[in-house]
Amino acid sequence: MKLSLFEDYQPIAAIAVTPSGLKGLLSLCDATDAILWIPASCQGAIDGTTHARVQVYTDSLTDHLAKIWPDYRAFIFCLATGAVVRAIAPLLQHQSIDPAVVVVDEVGKFTRSLCSGHQGVADSLTQAVAYHFGATPVLTGASRVWISATQRQCAPNSEFPKVQWHPRILWVGVGCARGTSRRVVETAIAQVCQSRHFAQGAIAGIATIDNKADEVGLLELCEARQWPLKTFSSEVLKSVTVPTPSTVVGQKIGTPSVAEAAAIVAAQGFNSPGERSNSLLVSKQIFRLEGESGAVTVAIAQAEREYTVSEENR
Numbered sequence: 453m454k455l456s457l458f459e460d461y462q463p464i465a466a467i468a469v470t471p472s473g474l475k476g477l478l479s480l481c482d483a484t485d486a487i488l489w490i491p492a493s494c495q496g497a498i499d500g501t502t503h504a505r506v507q508v509y510t511d512s513l514t515d516h517l518a519k520i521w522p523d524y525r526a527f528i529f530c531l532a533t534g535a536v537v538r539a540i541a542p543l544l545q546h547q548s549i550d551p552a553v554v555v556v557d558e559v560g561k562f563t564r565s566l567c568s569g570h571q572g573v574a575d576s577l578t579q580a581v582a583y584h585f586g587a588t589p590v591l592t593g594a595s596r597v598w599i600s601a602t603q604r605q606c607a608p609n610s611e612f613p614k615v616q617w618h619p620r621i622l623w624v625g626v627g628c629a630r631g632t633s634r635r636v637v638e639t640a641i642a643q644v645c646q647s648r649h650f651a652q653g654a655i656a657g658i659a660t661i662d663n664k665a666d667e668v669g670l671l672e673l674c675e676a677r678q679w680p681l682k683t684f685s686s687e688v689l690k691s692v693t694v695p696t697p698s699t700v701v702g703q704k705i706g707t708p709s710v711a712e713a714a715a716i717v718a719a720q721g722f723n724s725p726g727e728r729s730n731s732l733l734v735s736k737q738i739f740r741l742e743g744e745s746g747a748v749t750v751a752i753a754q755a756e757r758e759y760t761v762s763e764e765n766r
Contacts, residue, residue, distance in 0.1 A: 458484040461552065461577050465489060465524040469513065471497035472558050473530035474506075480556075480584055481505040486528065489516065514539050526552040526577055533564060540567065554578050560585040565592070579756075601654035601754065618654035619758040621722070622733075623682070625715030625751040626660045626670065627701075632746030634672040640739035640748045648734055650752070656759035657682055659718035661689060661710045669746075680759070682718045689713040695735050711736045715753035722755035731755065 458464065464486035468474040474490050474497050481488045488506045490497075495508060509516040521543045529536045533555050544550055544567065552574035553567035563585065565578040575591050582589035598617050624641055645652050657680040664670060665683045674681045686706035694716070697708035707713060712732060719731040734752040 458486075458577075458580055461526040461573060461580075463487075463524050464526045464528060465520060466528045466530070467513070467517075468494065468530045470494065470531070470558065474498065476556070476558060476560055477528070477530050478503065478506075480528065480581065483584055489520070514542070517543060521551070524551055526554070526574070528554045528556060528577075528581060530556045530558060533566065536566060552577050554581055556581060556585070556587070560587050562590055563587050564590040601650055618651040620654060620656040620760070621719075621755045621758050622650060622654045623656050623659050623715050623718035623753050623755060625711035625713070625718070625736075625753065626658055626664075627710035627714075627736075627749040628660075628664070628667065628669065629746040629748075630667070632667070632669050632748055633744055634669040634676075636739065636741045636744050636746055637669050637748050638673050639741055640737070640750050643739065644734060644737055644750050644752065648752070650733075655679060656722070656755065657718065659684070659714035661686060661705065661707065661714065663705070682714070682721075684714055684717050688717060692716050695732070709736075711749040711751040712753075715751045719753035719755040722757040722759060 462485070464484050466477045466481055466486045466488045468477050468488060468490050471494055474488070474494050477488055480486065482505065486505065488503075489509055490506060491513070492508055492510050498506060517539055527540075536553065536555050540553060547568050550568045554574055554577050555564045555566050556562070563578045563582040565574040568574045578589045578591060581587070601618060601622050626637060628637060641655075642652065644650075655677075658670060658674055659682040660667075660670065662683040662685050665681070670681060673679070689709060690702070690707035690713070692709065692713040694709040694712040696712065699708060701710065702708035712735060716732055723731070731753040732751065733754050734750070736749045736751045738747060738749050740747045
């Protein structure tokens with residue numbers, strides 16, 4: 453685990469009030485450079501050794517939090533959620549200025565976003581902490597339903613405001629015959645998204661093999677939609693495990709998969725450091741359009757992190 457995964461949340465304070473909670477958070481503090489605050493009663497749990505990231509408080513937890521609350525951007529607690537709520541309640545002011553608050557259970561099975569989930573980045577911190585522990589993140593904010601790659605159907609006659617935000621997290625892998633038109637590719641992508649209820653606004657970009665870098669239909673589509681075109685060598689693509697490889701394709705171009713493998717590789721570029729899980733949402737689908745020459749294969753993978761234009765400058 454690298455500090456870069458947590459650098460956007462610094463400075464971080466971790467709070468443990470039991471020996472088991474202390475031991476559980478020590479590794480997290482090593483990974484995040486967080487300060488771990490413990491009561492004097494837990495000093496014996498560190499076996500008399502000195503830990504650079506461990507600090508001891510001698511007053512009550514509530515009083516101590518009041519002292520350090522303005523000094524940190526995020527707090528990670530390892531104690532009961534109810535106890536955390538009671539401890540931080542007098543300190544809360546507004547979601548625009550409150551620090552992010554995350555709660556971890558003592559066995560590291562669940563991480564819960566408790567306060568400042570969206571504006572205070574607690575939701576994303578919760579996911580990062582869950583990744584560290586191999587835990588399940590619990591996110592309950594309403595923005596988790598607004599914010600999705602899914603194109604949701606809203607009641608047309610509802611008087612309530614309708615808001616959907618589609619982060620650009622879907623990478624569309626494309627394989628196509630030479631000379632396939634933009635119309636065929638565009639129609640294929642639209643049909644896949646419609647059948648799986650994905651918003652096209654959630655598409656981050658197109659991914660394919662490097663010998664398609666000059667494919668006119670792909671270039672025209674990417675220019676029109678302002679999508680980046682990511683290309684990868686056959687050596688990279690053939691190293692990816694996919695659900696539907698093709699021996700024929702492998703013999704012809706040196707990799708048994710283009711669409712699926714390219715989508716996975718592109719999505720992995722926007723995942724947590726070291727994370728290489730299979731993010732494929734849609735296995736390859738083959739399309740032809742009546743009256744048009746050429747065929748296209750489409751697959752879709754989902755990244756953890758949203759693509760932005762600034763990513764091109766990293």
